[in-house]
Amino acid sequence: MDRRELAAFLRSRRERITPAEVGLPAGPRRRTPGLRREEVAHLAYISTEYYTRLEQARGPRPSREVLGGLSRALRLSDAERDHLHHLAGAPPGPPPGPSREVRQSLLDLLRRLPRSAAFVTSATMEVLAWNDLAAALMEDFSALPPRERNLVRRAFLAPRPEGVRLYGVSDVDAFARLSAQRLRGAAARYPDAPEVTGLVSELLAGSEEFRRLWESHDVSAEPTLCKTFQHPMVGPITVNCDALDITDRDQQVVIYTATPGSPDEEALRLLSVIGTQRMDQQLDFPA
Template sequence: MDRRELADFLRSRRERISPADVGLPAGPRRRTPGLRREEAAQLAFISTEYYTRLEQARGPRPSREVLAGLARALRLSDAERAHLHYLAGASPAPPPGPSREVRQSILDLLARLPQAAAFVTSATFEVLAWNELAAALMEDFSALSPRDRNLVRRVFLAPHPERRPLYGINMADADDFARHAARRLRAAAARYPDAPEVTGLVDELLAKSPEFARLWASHDVTDRPTLSKTFHHAMVGPITVNCDVLDIADRDQQMVIYTAVPGSPSDQALRLLSVIGTQRMDAPR
C-alpha cells in the first residue's frame, strides 16, 4: 500500500468534483475546491475521521467495500478505479457494470455523420445514442424504453424467430448478428460477473430462447465481423450498407456505422431517408 500516493490521489479526485456534480449546494463560505472531506466521506459511507486519515497518509489499508465506496463517491473512471486499488495494495475489482453514459465527443460525432446511419451500443447491446438517419433506417429509438432498445432481446425473443424482426434485414444477416451477439455477451458476462443488468439479461435469454441457450453452450467468444447488411425498408425498399464498428474502449461501448457505396441505389435511398426522417408516408393527415 502506497499511503502517500493514495492520499494525493484521493485529494486530487475530491478537489475536481464540484458540489453541484453530486447534488450538494455550494454555499457562501465554501473555500476549498471541490468537495469537503466530510462530504466525500458521507458519499462513500465512511466516517470523516477515517477519510481524513487516508488523505493524511495515516490510514489503514482500505477494504474492498471502502474502495468501492470511494470509487463511487469520487466518480472514478474504470482506469481510475483500477489505479485506486493498486495504490491500496489490492487487486482491481471488476467494474460494477457496463457504462450507459456516452461521451459528449461521441454524441457530437454522431451528429456530424448526416449521410451515415450511426448508433452506439453498450456491452449488453442496448442502443444508447443514435443519429437521425439511424432512426429513419431502423426505428425511432426515442419512443422506446431502454429495455425495448436492446438489440439482443429483439433478435432472440421475437414472437416468430423465423421472421426475425430486426429492422427488415435478411435472415442470413440476422442469423450472423445473433451469433455475434451471443459471443459478445458471453465476453461481457466475464467482465461484469456481478452486474445485475448483465446476469439478468443472460438468465432471461437462457430461459426464453432455446437458440440463445444453444449458442451460449458453445462458449465461443470470438467472431468475424459482418462487413455488409441489407435492410428492406418499408418506404424506400432494399438498402445494402457497409457495416463498420468502432470500439469505444474506455466505456466498453461500440459505435456502429452504416454507409452505402457512393452513387449506388442504396446511397440514393439513404439520402431520401435523411429527408423523410421517421415520418410515415402512409400515415393519415
C-alpha cells in the same frame, strides 16, 4: 465516510433523473423532482429504509455491493462513481458493470455523419446513442425505454409480426451468433453486474436459439461487412458495416454507409429527408 456530503450527493443525483430514463412511469401525482427514494432503493436492490437513512446522513457505511447498486440505479458516470466511493470511505475498485456514458466527442461525431446511419452500443449491445438516420433506418430509439433498446434482447426475444426479425436484416442469423458471443465476453468481464447476469438469464429462459449458441462457448466471430435492411417505406437498402471499438468505455460505434452513386445511397438520402416523421404508424417493426 463523509455522511453529509454523501447524503447531498445522492439526493442531487436522484433529483436529476426522470422516471422515463429508467423505464418507470411518471404517474399523475409525482411531486418530487426526479426519482422517489423508494424507486432508487428498488433499482439498487436495497431497502427504502436503508436508502432513506443514507440521504438523511445517518446511515452506516455502505458496502461496495451497495455502492455498485447505487451507481447503476443513479446512472452515475465513471467520475461520479469514483466520487461516491470516496465519500463513502471505500476507494473505488473495478467498474461494477458496462459503462453507459457516451463521450461528448462521440455524440458530436454521430451528428457529423448525416449521410451515414451511426449509433453507439454498450458491452451488452444496448443502443446508447444514435443519429437521425439510424433512427430512420432502424427505429426511433427515443420512443423506447432503455430496456427495449438492447439489440440482443430484440434479436432473440422480440415478437416477429409477419416473420419480420430485427428490422428484416439479411444477416440476422450471423448477428445472433455475434451478439451471443459478445455477451459471453461481457459476462466474463462483469461477472457480478446484475444488468449482465440478468440479461443472460432472461435470454437463456426465453430463447432456445440463444441457449444453443450460449452453450457453444464461442467468444469470437467474423464481423459482418455488408448487410441488407428490408425497409417498409423505401424497400431493400444494402449498407457497408463498420464497427469502431471504444476500448476505454467498452463500447462500439457502428456505422452503416452505402456505396457512393448506388441506389442504396439514394435510398439513405431519401430516408434522411423522411426522418422518423409518423414512422411509428407506418412501420411494422417488432414492438
